[in-house]
Amino acid sequence: MPVSAWDVTVIFLWKISAFCANVRHSPKADSPMNIPHEKLDILIAGGTLLTMSPPGEIIENPCIGIRNGKIEFISKESIPADPRSDAREIIDASGCIVMPGLINVHTHLAMTCFRGLADDIPLMSWLNDHIFPAEAKFINRRTVHAGAMLGIAEMLLSGTTTFCDGYFFEGEVGRAAITAGMRGVIAQGFIDIGTPDQTKDSEKSIIAERFVERWRDRSSLITPALVCHSPYTCSPDTLRTVKAIAQRHGVSFQIHVSETREEVRLIRSRYGKNPLQHLHDLGILDQDTIAAHCIWLDSVEIDLLAEGRVKVAHDPESNMKLGAGVAPVSEMLRRGIDVGLGTDGSASNNNLDLFGEMSMTARIHKLFTGDPTVIKVEKAVEMATIGGARVLGMADRIGSIVPGKVADIILVDTRKPHLTPLYHPFSHLVYAARGADVVTSIIGGKIVMKDRRLLTIDTGSVMAEVRRIASRISGK
């Protein structure tokens, strides 16, 4: 009798639902003999595992046990007949790359409402003539929630399991993330022009304090933070005030810096120094500050980043689309600065697919330096995973597949023409794969996307809601 594909699957699942030896255990777990024989929540079996601990490590045909939201063990081979590996859900990862979920360290999710509204325009005109007026008119609690939900749907479908967002009505982003089962750093935004959620200058510190207190312990998925738009749209007083509140609460402070040459000229004419020097002199730069873009830096400013252990969010696709420039990332990495990858908002990218940013990061710095050996594929994947976790100050919890960390894991199906043959999984992730190749996404031990279907979001309703908002924006 011929062996069918079904037989093979059954035999495979029987084999892998057995004990996994040569096992890395959670540091907190009891020894194998002492732990109760309760079922795992999920067992991921087979495939090619990239643990990212250390970056570059590849384990073929592993078993990963997940219980209570955390990674309990990783085994390198399987031995039958131990009940410890019995699981409520077994995921067959054959033909897949298994890796940490991607971490998008810089985005503005609600701007999905403006995706494709204004393209091929310089940053300052894009902001002043298009985005700021549209925000003033159309951004409110409802549109932020709808736009964030759409952005989260897109991210879950393309392998991102943690985002770091900054915008107005940021609590709505937190609510959307909790609904979707998505992990997020949500940074309430401040800027010295009137904003839809702040009418008076005096409100800033009250809003900042309340926001952090409200979201501090609300959900294991959510980490609150604060963001000032930029040194050219926020006064020294605003910057100091918001940073002080962030410091007092031990949350991260974020800011766009040195995105365009025009900004640098503006800050130099206003304060007589470069943007990062200006922020340094205000006491803004420390290890809990995430500086986005950082394109037009001199060597003194790179020193300031390195010495202050400031984190950097690199957004190459947005930077290119706005003609802004190329951040000196290979020099930053050489100096030991933590750099993560971000998409920026989807009005300036116009997508939230971090596979695109990995590919762009690997390519643009080869071009920019003229050296095709810089930012190798392993480094690009590192920046999108454990590197991003370091930027967010969350490397103890996410960014690699290690016993004891939360189970934020994705599966990338390589059984496709554009991912064949497979000599080197890191190469494919960076140069050939896209978000649409992610087939399963797990966050905190919960499956949120399976076989490309979102399990926590009604995609049709979410898209319909944003289409209604877009109709009002475009007046059609």
Place this chain on the structure above:
Amino acid sequence: MPVSAWDVTVIFLWKISAFCANVRHSPKADSPMNIPHEKLDILIAGGTLLTMSPPGEIIENPCIGIRNGKIEFISKESIPADPRSDAREIIDASGCIVMPGLINVHTHLAMTCFRGLADDIPLMSWLNDHIFPAEAKFINRRTVHAGAMLGIAEMLLSGTTTFCDGYFFEGEVGRAAITAGMRGVIAQGFIDIGTPDQTKDSEKSIIAERFVERWRDRSSLITPALVCHSPYTCSPDTLRTVKAIAQRHGVSFQIHVSETREEVRLIRSRYGKNPLQHLHDLGILDQDTIAAHCIWLDSVEIDLLAEGRVKVAHDPESNMKLGAGVAPVSEMLRRGIDVGLGTDGSASNNNLDLFGEMSMTARIHKLFTGDPTVIKVEKAVEMATIGGARVLGMADRIGSIVPGKVADIILVDTRKPHLTPLYHPFSHLVYAARGADVVTSIIGGKIVMKDRRLLTIDTGSVMAEVRRIASRISGK
């Protein structure tokens, strides 16, 4: 009784399977009253049509009639009860962008066998230490056929309907294309080092002549051509010999030129002039020459391209990955030079998705010039469609959706989170869509991909064959 989705579909199909008024007809078709009432082969109804004639034109909710492989009519609205619009197959394009199939003007399909084999290495070392040795050892008729079939599968799944390939054993690429129903320009390759299909120098002219004669009228899908690898790997005698044969037969001649600074230095030291000047002095540059890359040009060489009406193949992702540089494309376009988009081989890209090249082209020239208004989204789409057709000398047959042209058409499904909302279809195609969003591909009036399933290729077998080849290459 509530109206179900099925009812809506039935009503929709009934409506659109009716006469289409306000119709552009094939110039060769009889008047509507005189043509026989035979069925159309395909009617595409609804969606958002980008005709690319003129570039930028958008028609909402059109009907497109296809008969005998050609576009017979395009209507802007529908009127019921005319049998002319009855069709064997009706494609509901609701929610889709309908556009000409993409044209990849520069690739080496068989190199899918080497995808990811050697990355993050300079061009000369990549060629001399990795690719040339691998080609010498593993490239033969069978591997070229298998690699080409895999590449064609990837291209059909990502919206490309015409490719222009250059390699050895190029007849195998032609055979693969015919099997798959893919349109291709196949250029037999020449280089002065020994190649797997040419052992003696004296064979070049015989092989070139025979190749063109054999493929000239073999299939409406295939156009033969000839390619010399580069001015640094081909002697003046080889270049002149092959170009003369191409000229005599009226087929295109292709060559890599000025891809790296190292090449320019090499040619200057060997011939005392820049590469394009060298080719010009050999009589190589004319309207039937396609020059790939063209990165390191001086203004005199741009003049040579413009004056000679030389066509250019732009391959930005490959150029970045190899750290080669950025071609001065916005200047070329300003000078009226025809520029199309290519992926290059998938060992140096490492994918064949032209949506990636559109996105990269729109971004990289904004960065390179510091001007975010250059290469607007409409121009990027033009370069991947009718612009590519001009480069291949096929603009009378492909590249736009016009009555009388062959029916090479793709549908891009926009009902996805990352393509929502939809203000501007060109923007989404360039900045947010990817090959995986293409749901249907039609070539010469035949549906070759539907609902993401290839109808002409057994994808599993094709991938398995290339995996076997890769096992031998990697020795695993």
